[in-house]
Amino acid sequence: MDLSPIISKATVASAGETGSWRNYRPAVTADLCSKCGNCILYCPEGVISEGGDSVEIDYRFCKGCGVCKEVCEQRAIEMIPE
Amino acid sequence: MILPGNASCQGCPISIVMRCLDEISNPVLAIPASCSTVIAGLHPKSAMKVPVVHVPFPSTLAVAAGLSEAYKRLGVKANVVAWIGDGAADIGFAALSASAARKDDLITIVVDNEAYMNTGTQASLSTFWKAKTTTSPTGKTEERRNLALIMLAHKADYVATASVGYIKDLRRKFRRAEEMKGFRFLQIHTPCPPGWKFPSEKTVEVARKAVMSGAWILWEYDGKLRLSKAGEKYALKENRIPLEDYLKQGRFSHLSDEEIRELEQKIDEDWELLLRFS
Amino acid sequence: MRTEGNRNDSGIKKLLTSNEAIAEAVRIAKPDVIAAYPITPQSPIVERLAEMVGSGELDASFVRVESEHSAMAVIHGAATAGARVFTATSSHGLAYMFEMCWWIAGSRLPAVMAVATRSIGAPWNIHGDHTDIMSLRDTGWIIGMAESAQEAFDMTLQAFAVSEEVNIPFAVGIDAFTMSHTAEVVEIRDVRLPERRQAYRILPGMEVAVNAVTVGDARMRARYDLAVDLEKSAEVIERTDNEFGSHGGLVEKYRLEDAEYAVVMAGGWCGDAKDAIDMLRDEGVKIGMLRLRFIRPFPEKAVKGLPSEILVVDRANTGIRGILGIETSSCGVEVENVVAGLGGLDVDVDNFYRLFRKFVDGKLEKVEWLI
Numbered sequence: 022m023d024l025s026p027i028i029s030k031a032t033v034a035s036a037g038e039t040g041s042w043r044n045y046r047p048a049v050t051a052d053l054c055s056k057c058g059n060c061i062l063y064c065p066e067g068v069i070s071e072g073g074d075s076v077e078i079d080y081r082f083c084k085g086c087g088v089c090k091e092v093c094e095q096r097a098i099e100m101i102p103e
Numbered sequence: 104m105i106l107p108g109n110a111s112c113q114g115c116p117i118s119i120v121m122r123c124l125d126e127i128s129n130p131v132l133a134i135p136a137s138c139s140t141v142i143a144g145l146h147p148k149s150a151m152k153v154p155v156v157h158v159p160f161p162s163t164l165a166v167a168a169g170l171s172e173a174y175k176r177l178g179v180k181a182n183v184v185a186w187i188g189d190g191a192a193d194i195g196f197a198a199l200s201a202s203a204a205r206k207d208d209l210i211t212i213v214v215d216n217e218a219y220m221n222t223g224t225q226a227s228l229s230t231f232w233k234a235k236t237t238t239s240p241t242g243k244t245e246e247r248r249n250l251a252l253i254m255l256a257h258k259a260d261y262v263a264t265a266s267v268g269y270i271k272d273l274r275r276k277f278r279r280a281e282e283m284k285g286f287r288f289l290q291i292h293t294p295c296p297p298g299w300k301f302p303s304e305k306t307v308e309v310a311r312k313a314v315m316s317g318a319w320i321l322w323e324y325d326g327k328l329r330l331s332k333a334g335e336k337y338a339l340k341e342n343r344i345p346l347e348d349y350l351k352q353g354r355f356s357h358l359s360d361e362e363i364r365e366l367e368q369k370i371d372e373d374w375e376l377l378l379r380f381s
Numbered sequence: 382m383r384t385e386g387n388r389n390d391s392g393i394k395k396l397l398t399s400n401e402a403i404a405e406a407v408r409i410a411k412p413d414v415i416a417a418y419p420i421t422p423q424s425p426i427v428e429r430l431a432e433m434v435g436s437g438e439l440d441a442s443f444v445r446v447e448s449e450h451s452a453m454a455v456i457h458g459a460a461t462a463g464a465r466v467f468t469a470t471s472s473h474g475l476a477y478m479f480e481m482c483w484w485i486a487g488s489r490l491p492a493v494m495a496v497a498t499r500s501i502g503a504p505w506n507i508h509g510d511h512t513d514i515m516s517l518r519d520t521g522w523i524i525g526m527a528e529s530a531q532e533a534f535d536m537t538l539q540a541f542a543v544s545e546e547v548n549i550p551f552a553v554g555i556d557a558f559t560m561s562h563t564a565e566v567v568e569i570r571d572v573r574l575p576e577r578r579q580a581y582r583i584l585p586g587m588e589v590a591v592n593a594v595t596v597g598d599a600r601m602r603a604r605y606d607l608a609v610d611l612e613k614s615a616e617v618i619e620r621t622d623n624e625f626g627s628h629g630g631l632v633e634k635y636r637l638e639d640a641e642y643a644v645v646m647a648g649g650w651c652g653d654a655k656d657a658i659d660m661l662r663d664e665g666v667k668i669g670m671l672r673l674r675f676i677r678p679f680p681e682k683a684v685k686g687l688p689s690e691i692l693v694v695d696r697a698n699t700g701i702r703g704i705l706g707i708e709t710s711s712c713g714v715e716v717e718n719v720v721a722g723l724g725g726l727d728v729d730v731d732n733f734y735r736l737f738r739k740f741v742d743g744k745l746e747k748v749e750w751l752i
Contacts, residue, residue, distance in 0.1 A: 129585035131583060146595040151588075151590060154588070158592075162451070165452075166455070169454065173461075198451045
């Protein structure tokens with residue numbers, strides 16, 4: 022039986038490379054980052070991870086919502102127009 | 104749990120909560136027609152790294168009960184999660200109540216964004232008094248229904264409210280639910296940027312202000328009702344921020360000072376009622 | 382169905398209503414999950430099953446739901462997880478679970494439901510007609526209609542085997558009260574069904590979704606596949622019926638061999654109609670009956686083999702015509718169509734005799750209601 026019309030398979034980019042939705046890009050100032058992890062915890066897309074001197078953002082999928090900027094207590098994230 | 108590149112709106116609180124599903128082992132999700140259906144991916148793609156059973160709007164709790172019952176009989180270890188919004192809690196209320204009364208072994212998660220968002224922000228039973236929606240264009244005339252308290256009245260095994268603004272508290276409650284057996288119910292406050300008309304970066308801030316102003320109460324019940332540490336100090340009115348700070352959303356922009364005072368009174372009544380059970 | 386060596390040919394004979402016969406068949410089928418909500422005249426089926434579960438005679442989960450919508454939803458979920466499932470309903474109960482009937486069929490989940498066929502209001506009426514079960518005909522379900530308690534027993538057991546082979550849910554219809562609450566001698570055959578099988582199960586750890594929102598041709602393909610497989614299920618129904626039960630497959634042909642006049646009907650009331658046919662045969666009239674044992678798949682081949690004079694007697698209408706009248710004429714034959722017996726209005730042997738006489742005498746209108 023062909024189940025393809027009713028079964029879907031897990032995949033990244035189910036809605037495409039959502040980075041293209043972005044109007045503003047979150048930019049991290051590494052010097053200010055305390056690595057508290059708030060942005061990682063709250064990012065709706067789950068595209069922020071620990072890395073380098075601070076955190077790394079996967080801009081392929083970051084939609085540019087700005088939640089990370091708001092939850093950063095160090096004010097280490099700025100939203101820059103694309 | 105939820106893969107990047109999904110269809111959620113910018114700043115969507117539901118996707119933040121979906122990420123927290125990693126606290127629950129062996130989950131199988133039942134999701135009714137809702138924003139979550141769209142976020143979870145359009146065929147032939149699924150945005151979820153966990154199995155999802157898409158179901159009709161009112162049926163979620165009953166389908167979840169069937170899944171849970173069958174896994175138990177067939178010896179499959181699973182945590183069935185009925186993942187619903189406040190809309191499915193309305194239309195599927197009978198099934199929700201029956202499942203709670205039977206103490207079905209499953210976890211119900213209500214992502215409560217206080218309106219039917221997927222169809223374009225129509226008023227639900229959760230919609231705040233006076234909030235503007237497309238079916239209450241001059242402000243809702245009825246008060247919101249306290250769903251979690253109704254679940255407490257079912258003596259559910261676990262009942263908790265949580266907020267997308269307090270993610271550590273929320274994750275702790277997910278873990279607590281995970282550890283327990285029986286009917287576990289979590290209602291999570293999820294402010295919706297397009298529905299409530301605030302900028303997408305403010306999702307967490309608005310959620311926190313709801314708690315800090317006393318408009319959303321964090322509590323849990325596992326035989327005994329307790330206020331959650333993250334929000335217990337707001338039981339005292341002097342610790343709360345002015346309600347106006349929370350109401351800075353498009354859906355409340357029409358409120359008069361008098362109406363805000365009335366709203367404050369209703370919030371006080373909500374606290375009073377809840378604390379009678381503690 | 383594996384019946385060789387399992388079938389007890391000298392099965393125990395018991396006096397049972399069709400409701401009780403169905404409960405016995407379900408006991409033998411050993412379902413994992415039963416969910417049901419009571420409604421007259423179906424309730425005795427699930428009451429009996431609840432008793433069996435309570436006494437340990439049947440090892441199954443019995444989920445007490447708050448509505449028929451949830452009954453079908455529970456078995457939908459349980460079937461998704463891989464459980465053998467059963468429910469029963471009637472009338473408004475079927476109407477209330479209608480949405481879920483589409484879902485379980487569209488999801489290609491095997492499931493069995495008994496329907497004690499009853500009218501749907503308004504006005505309120507608890508008695509028999511076929512309005513409820515006929516509403517299933519667009520959903521994709523297999524729809525069988527038994528004529529006796531023995532057939533209800535056999536068809537219910539066959540339903541599990543067929544449904545689980547073709548991945549299509551199966552409804553077994555019995556007429557309200559005249560079957561559901563009327564006792565007949567039934568031979569209880571202790572059959573061992575094959576293990577539960579199905580096209581897919583959803584289990585923890587799988588990175589898949591079932592029934593996500595479709596765009597493009599997926600819905601069209603899903604509907605086409607279901608329609609084609611429903612047609613193909615005819616072979617499986619015939620084969621399974623030959624292996625066990627032997628009631629004729631999709632149809633029962635009653636005194637049709639040399640018939641010049643054919644009556645097309647379905648359900649429990651066919652018994653009285655057959656008596657009327659016998660009376661006319663005694664008078665030398667070459668008349669017979671094609672009893673539709675299945676509404677889906679529709680027995681098109683058997684209809685096409687009928688003589689040219691056809692009367693379809695319906696117990697459910699759509700507009701001014703009967704539903705089976707339309708279904709039968711869609712096979713390319715000319716029919717006369719009578720709607721009768723709605724809301725349990727009694728149509729006895731004498732009524733049938735007079736009706737068939739009128740048909741044979743060429744005095745029937747194209748469409749008539751027997752009021």
